[in-house]
Amino acid sequence: MKLVTAPEWVLKVENLGKVFGNLSKHGIENTGPEAGTSKDSVTGAIVAAWDVSFEVAAGEALGVVGESGSGKSTVMRCIAGDQAATAGSVKIRTAPDEQLDIFNLSAAERRQLRVNKIAVVYQDPAEGLEMNVTAGGNIASPLTAAGWRNFSAIRGRASELLSRTEVPLNRMDDAVKSFSGGMRQRVQLAKAIANRPPIVLFDEPTTGLDASVAAGVLDLIRGLLEEYGLAAVVVSHDFSVIEMLTTRCIVMNHGRVVESALTDQLLEDPHHPYSQKLVSAARA
Amino acid sequence: MTDLLNELGAEHDQKQFGILDEYSKREIRRAILTAVAVPGYQVPFGSREMPVARGWGSGGLQLTLAVISPSDVIKVIDQGDDQGVNAVNLRRLIVQSTKVHETTTASEASIVQSRHRIPEDGLDEQHILILQVPVPEPLRGVERDMRELARMHAEADYSKMWVSLYEDKVRNGVITQTTGYPCLVNDRYVIATTPIPRWDIPRLDQSPFLTLFGAGREKRIYAVPPYTPVTPLTFEDVPFEVEYTPGANCSQCGSSKSFLVEIPGPASRWVCSDTDWCERNSGKAQ
Numbered sequence: 001m002k003l004v005t006a007p008e009w010v011l012k013v014e015n016l017g018k019v020f021g022n023l024s025k026h027g028i029e030n031t032g033p034e035a036g037t038s039k040d041s042v043t044g045a046i047v048a049a050w051d052v053s054f055e056v057a058a059g060e061a062l063g064v065v066g067e068s069g070s071g072k073s074t075v076m077r078c079i080a081g082d083q084a085a086t087a088g089s090v091k092i093r094t095a096p097d098e099q100l101d102i103f104n105l106s107a108a109e110r111r112q113l114r115v116n117k118i119a120v121v122y123q124d125p126a127e128g129l130e131m132n133v134t135a136g137g138n139i140a141s142p143l144t145a146a147g148w149r150n151f152s153a154i155r156g157r158a159s160e161l162l163s164r165t166e167v168p169l170n171r172m173d174d175a176v177k178s179f180s181g182g183m184r185q186r187v188q189l190a191k192a193i194a195n196r197p198p199i200v201l202f203d204e205p206t207t208g209l210d211a212s213v214a215a216g217v218l219d220l221i222r223g224l225l226e227e228y229g230l231a232a233v234v235v236s237h238d239f240s241v242i243e244m245l246t247t248r249c250i251v252m253n254h255g256r257v258v259e260s261a262l263t264d265q266l267l268e269d270p271h272h273p274y275s276q277k278l279v280s281a282a283r284a
Numbered sequence: 285m286t287d288l289l290n291e292l293g294a295e296h297d298q299k300q301f302g303i304l305d306e307y308s309k310r311e312i313r314r315a316i317l318t319a320v321a322v323p324g325y326q327v328p329f330g331s332r333e334m335p336v337a338r339g340w341g342s343g344g345l346q347l348t349l350a351v352i353s354p355s356d357v358i359k360v361i362d363q364g365d366d367q368g369v370n371a372v373n374l375r376r377l378i379v380q381s382t383k384v385h386e387t388t389t390a391s392e393a394s395i396v397q398s399r400h401r402i403p404e405d406g407l408d409e410q411h412i413l414i415l416q417v418p419v420p421e422p423l424r425g426v427e428r429d430m431r432e433l434a435r436m437h438a439e440a441d442y443s444k445m446w447v448s449l450y451e452d453k454v455r456n457g458v459i460t461q462t463t464g465y466p467c468l469v470n471d472r473y474v475i476a477t478t479p480i481p482r483w484d485i486p487r488l489d490q491s492p493f494l495t496l497f498g499a500g501r502e503k504r505i506y507a508v509p510p511y512t513p514v515t516p517l518t519f520e521d522v523p524f525e526v527e528y529t530p531g532a533n534c535s536q537c538g539s540s541k542s543f544l545v546e547i548p549g550p551a552s553r554w555v556c557s558d559t560d561w562c563e564r565n566s567g568k569a570q
Contacts, residue, residue, distance in 0.1 A: 108439040130447075137451045144446035151519035153451060173454050
């Protein structure tokens with residue numbers, strides 16, 4: 001299979017695998033798209049993702065497409081450090097002389113990465129935000145974690161970020177729970193880019209928003225990707241999101257990558273039968 | 285063999301000192317040693333049933349009874365008052381069970397057990413200050429998951445505490461938290477300085493005396509050893525301030541330099557919270 005590569009990668013995922021439960025001897029061969037299942041018939045273990053590899057460069061967005069249960073969110077959670085992977089490695093290189101293997105880091109170091117290197121934008125804003133805290137307070141969270149100790153500097157940076165993500169500044173001191181879905185997602189975006197992380201992972205960033213609001217949020221995300229030169233991974237089942245944000249993408253089915261291609265190529269001429277099915281379903 | 289038995293018997297016959305048995309004392313002392321060795325770290329301990337209800341100073345009482353010896357002199361205060369109900373009862377319990385001397389003057393005491401205050405003066409290197417703590421966990425207000433709390437302390441990840449200070453300032457214009465103000469001990473652990481007010485916090489910093497915090501209901505002991513830095517968490521541009529009411533001074537001794545409490549009523553007035561200090565201060569003035 002063609003490896004999705006980027007010459008100057010910032011994020012490199014190699015042979016990533018995640019299995020829930022104990023695998024039998026031939027568990028890997030007996031699962032996947034050919035077998036039509038991700039469940040090991042002997043032990044009942046779930047091969048949520050296996051042999052997933054890709055690279056992402058700065059200023060580039062990679063899409064991860066697939067139906068529910070295909071393992072795309074598992075891949076994202078392993079990169080974010082929310083879940084421990086079973087196999088493989090995730091490396092990040094945010095400076096020329098730096099190379100970190102995420103799985104070799106301690107829990108505390110991984111958490112530190114989440115402060116200023118890798119940000120995650122979740123589908124559900126409640127996962128990424130404290131609902132009872134104000135919009136400004138939510139942005140103060142990553143800033144104070146990064147060592148900001150000056151109240152007016154924190155306020156200044158928070159209002160700068162909120163105006164960048166088009167949240168009205170007169171709502172800055174209101175609890176996020178009083179915000180609409182679209183505005184919550186904008187606050188989440190502001191929080192994600194607060195410490196200018198080089199890598200941002202988007203997990204279904206517009207699912208759950210109505211079409212017009214989603215379009216606005218997508219527009220904003222595209223602007224942020226360009227402006228900050230982010231290396232982004234966009235997990236989505238929605239081809240319009242993938243089409244708008246990404247240049248390359250991988251298609252996942254039963255925990256495996258079945259196709260990797262340029263996004264427009266995939267949409268015009270999908271090769272794998274599963275990709276063809278997905279694209280035709282989206283175009284119907 | 286008989287000698288050994290006699291010896292053991294003799295030891296067994298020895299009357300225990302105070303109401304705590306020797307095994308309990310040993311366990312509590314070990315927890316205290318850990319707490320002193322790791323300033324600000326909350327050490328779990330097996331909190332005993334005491335003759336006072338939990339929440340009424342059982343943690344402080346256990347600490348006092350574990351460190352006290354016959355030569356000690358005890359002072360017990362409640363809200364700075366030697367005659368407060370809680371103080372009187374705890375003092376009676378300690379003195380009757382150990383026969384140690386009692387005093388109301390901080391400088392004459394060797395152990396000061398307190399709810400709510402550090403005495404205004406008189407504490408030095410020979411003193412142990414024991415505080416009765418209601419809620420030992422400084423992060424309880426911002427996080428409820430115990431495992432998450434343990435992780436935050438382990439990784440010194442206190443950003444949630446900072447966010448709560450930010451929120452306090454944004455919503456109220458000033459930092460409103462008074463008692464239990466979060467402080468960084470020895471540049472490592474954040475502690476709840478509950479039960480003392482903000483007023484007393486600067487006196488914990490590099491203090492010559494040992495401060496022990498005991499929470500009986502929550503089964504935690506922590507300590508600020510002598511000459512340890514204690515820094516209140518505060519933003520660089522929002523200075524830490526102690527409680528202060530302009531124009532208020534004590535109606536007994538006239539002081540405006542002590543921690544004052546308001547006695548409400550038709551003609552409300554202010555008095556020193558530390559009654560013993562107030563008496564000595566008014567004696568001086570006359």
